[in-house]
Amino acid sequence: xxxxxxxxxxxxxxxxxxxxxxxxxxxxxxxxxxxxxxxxxxxxxxxxxxxxxxxxxxxxxxxxxxxxxxxxxxxxxxxxxxxxxxxxxxxxxxxxxxxxxxxxxxxx
Amino acid sequence: xxxxxxxxxxxxxxxxxxxxxxxxxxxxxxxxxxxxxxxxxxxxxxxxxxxxxxxxxxxxxxxxxxxxxxxxxxxxxxxxxxxxxxxxxxxxxxxxxxxxxxxxxxxxxxxxxxxxxxxxxxxxxxxxxxxxxxxxxxxxxxxxxxxxxxxxxxxxxxxxxxxxxxxxxxxxxxxxxxxxxxxxxxxxxxxxxxxxxxxxxxxxxxxxxxxxxxxxxxxxxxxxxxxxxxxxxxxxxxxxxxxxxxxxxxxxxxxxxxxxxxxxxxxxxxxxxxxxxxxxxxxxxxxxxxxxxxxxxxxxxxxxxxxxxxxxxxxxxxxxxxxxxxxxxxxxxxxxxxxxxxxxxxxxxxxxxxxxxxxxxxxxxxxxxxxxxxxxxxxxxxxxxxxxxxxxxxxxxxxxxxxxxxxxxxxxxxxxxxxxxxxxxxxxxxxxxxxxxxxxxxxxxxxxxxxxxxxxxxxxxxxxxxxxxxxxxxxxxxxxxxxxxxxxxxxxxxxxxxxxxxxxxxxxxxxxxxxxxxxxxxxxxxxxxxxxxxxxxxxxxxxxxxxxxxxxxxxxxxxxxxxxxxxxxxxxxxxxxxxxxxxxxxxxxxxxxxxxxxxxxxxxxxxxxxxxxxxxxxxxxxxxxxxxxxxxxxx
Amino acid sequence: xxxxxxxxxxxxxxxxxxxxxxxxxxxxxxxxxxxxxxxxxxxxxxxxxxxxxxxxxxxxxxxxxxxxxxxxxxxxxxxxxxxxxxxxxxxxxxxxxxxxxxxxxxxxxxxxxxxxxxxxxxxxxxxxxxxxxxxxxxxxxxxxxxxxxxxxxxxxxxxxxxxxxx
Numbered sequence: 001x002x003x004x005x006x007x008x009x010x011x012x013x014x015x016x017x018x019x020x021x022x023x024x025x026x027x028x029x030x031x032x033x034x035x036x037x038x039x040x041x042x043x044x045x046x047x048x049x050x051x052x053x054x055x056x057x058x059x060x061x062x063x064x065x066x067x068x069x070x071x072x073x074x075x076x077x078x079x080x081x082x083x084x085x086x087x088x089x090x091x092x093x094x095x096x097x098x099x100x101x102x103x104x105x106x107x108x
Numbered sequence: 109x110x111x112x113x114x115x116x117x118x119x120x121x122x123x124x125x126x127x128x129x130x131x132x133x134x135x136x137x138x139x140x141x142x143x144x145x146x147x148x149x150x151x152x153x154x155x156x157x158x159x160x161x162x163x164x165x166x167x168x169x170x171x172x173x174x175x176x177x178x179x180x181x182x183x184x185x186x187x188x189x190x191x192x193x194x195x196x197x198x199x200x201x202x203x204x205x206x207x208x209x210x211x212x213x214x215x216x217x218x219x220x221x222x223x224x225x226x227x228x229x230x231x232x233x234x235x236x237x238x239x240x241x242x243x244x245x246x247x248x249x250x251x252x253x254x255x256x257x258x259x260x261x262x263x264x265x266x267x268x269x270x271x272x273x274x275x276x277x278x279x280x281x282x283x284x285x286x287x288x289x290x291x292x293x294x295x296x297x298x299x300x301x302x303x304x305x306x307x308x309x310x311x312x313x314x315x316x317x318x319x320x321x322x323x324x325x326x327x328x329x330x331x332x333x334x335x336x337x338x339x340x341x342x343x344x345x346x347x348x349x350x351x352x353x354x355x356x357x358x359x360x361x362x363x364x365x366x367x368x369x370x371x372x373x374x375x376x377x378x379x380x381x382x383x384x385x386x387x388x389x390x391x392x393x394x395x396x397x398x399x400x401x402x403x404x405x406x407x408x409x410x411x412x413x414x415x416x417x418x419x420x421x422x423x424x425x426x427x428x429x430x431x432x433x434x435x436x437x438x439x440x441x442x443x444x445x446x447x448x449x450x451x452x453x454x455x456x457x458x459x460x461x462x463x464x465x466x467x468x469x470x471x472x473x474x475x476x477x478x479x480x481x482x483x484x485x486x487x488x489x490x491x492x493x494x495x496x497x498x499x500x501x502x503x504x505x506x507x508x509x510x511x512x513x514x515x516x517x518x519x520x521x522x523x524x525x526x527x528x529x530x531x532x533x534x535x536x537x538x539x540x541x542x543x544x545x546x547x548x549x550x551x552x553x554x555x556x557x558x559x560x561x562x563x564x565x566x567x568x569x570x571x572x573x574x575x576x577x578x579x580x581x582x583x584x585x586x587x588x589x590x591x592x593x594x595x596x597x598x599x600x601x602x603x604x605x606x607x608x609x610x611x612x613x614x615x616x617x618x619x620x621x622x623x624x625x626x627x628x629x630x631x632x633x634x635x636x637x638x639x640x641x642x643x644x645x646x647x648x649x650x651x652x653x654x655x656x657x658x659x660x661x662x663x664x665x666x667x668x669x670x671x672x673x674x675x676x677x678x679x680x681x682x683x684x685x686x687x688x689x690x691x692x693x694x695x696x697x698x699x700x701x702x703x704x705x706x707x708x709x710x711x712x713x714x715x716x717x718x719x720x721x722x723x724x725x726x727x728x729x730x731x732x733x734x735x736x737x738x739x740x741x742x743x
Numbered sequence: 744x745x746x747x748x749x750x751x752x753x754x755x756x757x758x759x760x761x762x763x764x765x766x767x768x769x770x771x772x773x774x775x776x777x778x779x780x781x782x783x784x785x786x787x788x789x790x791x792x793x794x795x796x797x798x799x800x801x802x803x804x805x806x807x808x809x810x811x812x813x814x815x816x817x818x819x820x821x822x823x824x825x826x827x828x829x830x831x832x833x834x835x836x837x838x839x840x841x842x843x844x845x846x847x848x849x850x851x852x853x854x855x856x857x858x859x860x861x862x863x864x865x866x867x868x869x870x871x872x873x874x875x876x877x878x879x880x881x882x883x884x885x886x887x888x889x890x891x892x893x894x895x896x897x898x899x900x901x902x903x904x905x906x907x908x909x
Contacts (some may be wrong), residue, residue, distance in 0.1 A: 018728055021724055022721065022724060022728065023724055025721065082306060100719075100720050101719050101720075101721060
């Protein structure tokens with residue numbers, strides 16, 4: 001498959017994530033959209049790693065670092081989700097809402 | 109390089125030290141200590157000046173360079189003092205007369221509170237310091253420092269009794285009038301620096317250096333310098349500050365506004381004599397302004413009733429004479445007259461101070477009269493001063509005035525005739541003053557009469573010393589037609605003016621002619637003195653003046669004229685600028701900017717909703733923009 | 744159209760469709776399910792590209808652990824009802840426009856690139872296998888790997904501290 005198919009797919013998922021972040025007010029859904037964006041990037045990274053692998057003449061290790069990068073992104077995402085969900089739980093406990101507009105304290 | 113004259117820096121330094129001590133210690137020092145310090149430093153300066161004078165007389169002319177003052181690119185202005193014949197004479201006059209006036213002041217100002225007494229002496233010492241700087245400076249810049257310094261001190265001392273509003277107004281007037289002249293001086297200075305790259309006298313006043321200047325440039329520079337001199341030396345059109353300056357204490361009037369500061373303009377022109385000699389047009393202007401001032405001020409003095417105002421106008425008039433001499437190329441005569449004038453005008457001012465002191469602050473002559481009975485020393489010394497200024501043969505004023513008139517005659521007989529008229533007017537108003545004040549019957553109140561007394565020794569001794577100088581001071585310049593080679597001053601000053609004499613057209617006046625001129629003027633002066641005496645000794649004019657007299661009493665309405673044509677339009681302009689331009693335009697712009705910002709802020713505030721969603725939206729839009737720029741707009 | 748291409752298109756449609764479901768569904772539980780489906784589709788893509796290790800990890804970590812966490816939170820807090828308040832219609836439209844602008848701009852940028860026709864290795868190649876990735880991970884990337892364990896530890900402590908009741 002040519003790389004631009006993957007790029008387009010990844011962009012599509014990424015844009016959907018962006019639209020979700022912009023339009024939804026539910027903090028959990030916003031959070032999930034962020035995860036979607038991360039995953040679209042992961043997909044793109046894997047596709048590029050495979051493209052790189054043939055571009056380098058199928059050498060033994062060419063392109064492995066791209067896939068390892070994805071692995072590390074997953075690591076960070078897992079940590080982020082655990083902390084982020086804890087924050088959302090905390091927020092719900094305090095204000096009984098997970099509407100992000102409810103938290104407009106940045107104004108003050 | 110080592111020269112004994114290198115230590116002349118002590119001459120100005122001592123008064124500065126006195127100023128600092130008196131100024132800082134005015135609250136803790138006793139009046140006696142302040143007086144001793146204030147006068148003592150001047151005395152020490154005088155002794156040093158005397159020593160310097162004899163060094164110069166022995167032929168030791170020296171420029172002492174101390175440190176580089178301004179070094180900018182090619183412009184190098186050292187801090188240097190020049191001791192030569194001209195500055196030596198001025199040094200003697202300043203410190204000598206200055207010392208006498210300091211001594212006089214210790215008594216005259218004794219009623220002041222100690223801190224004001226200290227302030228007074230601090231100012232006075234600062235004045236002497238500045239004046240010495242002016243005279244000793246070896247370049248125009250140092251001179252200008254002193255020039256500004258004396259202006260400042262003059263301002264401070266005129267407004268010494270600053271609680272009276274009109275006094276501080278007089279001080280402001282003096283200062284502002286002086287500033288006009290100072291500006292012209294400064295421009296001339298910049299032109300000299302621009303054209304010649306130096307301000308040092310010894311470098312400017314050489315034929316090689318002056319050859320770099322075109323005739324027109326010389327004329328412009330000299331005219332600007334002369335405008336500077338008119339400010340400081342109270343000539344038309346900037347003279348009106350001097351009579352108002354009489355608001356200050358009388359010794360100040362004697363020192364600053366008669367003997368020293370007002371002669372700064374003459375000193376400056378005498379110092380730059382070579383430059384002026386190369387500009388005949390300027391010399392003509394100076395002569396005309398000089399004689400015009402002399403006559404105008406003399407006519408005003410005829411009708412003044414304030415004893416100090418008469419003397420003030422007399423000073424303006426005498427300064428006009430000095431400028432007449434300068435304009436005629438008779439530089440020595442001008443310097444000579446500065447010297448003799450310093451003696452007799454200081455004497456007259458101090459004498460009037462003594463009278464005012466005895467009268468308890470009264471300055472109006474119409475309330476005086478018959479004071480000769482009460483104040484013997486003051487009476488006699490004042491009379492001697494009047495004789496000297498009137499130019500009675502044998503007194504100092506005669507010699508210097510005669511020399512000026514001879515110089516004017518050599519230039520133009522018209523100038524001579526006008527000068528003679530001025531001299532007669534001088535004699536007339538001086539004896540009007542004398543007769544009204546000291547002769548006839550006392551016209552003041554009983555209380556004042558009871559209070560009348562001769563002043564203490566600190567006042568009378570300076571009077572006596574000055575009186576002696578006024579009588580004999582003229583004999584340093586006995587003119588050639590009386591005794592060949594007796595003009596010591598002329599010989600002494602010859603090195604300073606020799607280059608100018610080579611340039612100026614020689615107007616030799618024969619001895620017989622000079623005899624005639626001197627005889628005519630003396631005879632007329634004596635006649636006028638007799639007329640004035642007989643007219644005013646018995647019944648002084650107490651009636652309000654009418655007709656021309658009223659015009660004279662009101663000083664030709666010059667102050668009103670200035671008020672109408674300069675002050676009021678300026679005030680109107682000022683109020684226009686403040687009310688319309690400042691309030692509407694400038695404030696409008698400033699407020700408009702403020703309003704615009706606050707309006708814009710209020711509008712932009714909606715962007716800062718505090719909602720995370722909108723911030724993310726902004727972020728995405730920003731990213732889109734960055735991508736657009738990055739991918740499509742960048743080549 | 745061979746089987747690889749067919750699978751590619753099928754997975755792509757599933758991914759995009761379920762992604763749209765995340766954004767559009769009113770019930771958060773459906774959004775979570777949509778996201779899980781998307782993750783499975785992405786894992787399918789990984790397998791197509793023979794990145795087996797990542798495909799498995801993606802399913803275990805994302806679809807398994809993380810999404811279960813999401814579901815737990817939603818259900819424990821009883822958020823499954825459509826609690827979202829009526830939001831500003833304008834802001835939604837603007838958000839959608841902004842997102843599509845981003846998409847269009849990037850796609851337009853893609854048109855000008857030279858690499859767009861480069862081929863991606865499908866089905867073959869062993870870089871995505873556990874053996875080669877593991878060797879690389881424990882030699883070249885061993886320090887980041889160890890540091891990531893510290894990150895996990897701190898995230899753990901952090902979530903415990905935040906989630907603890909006062």
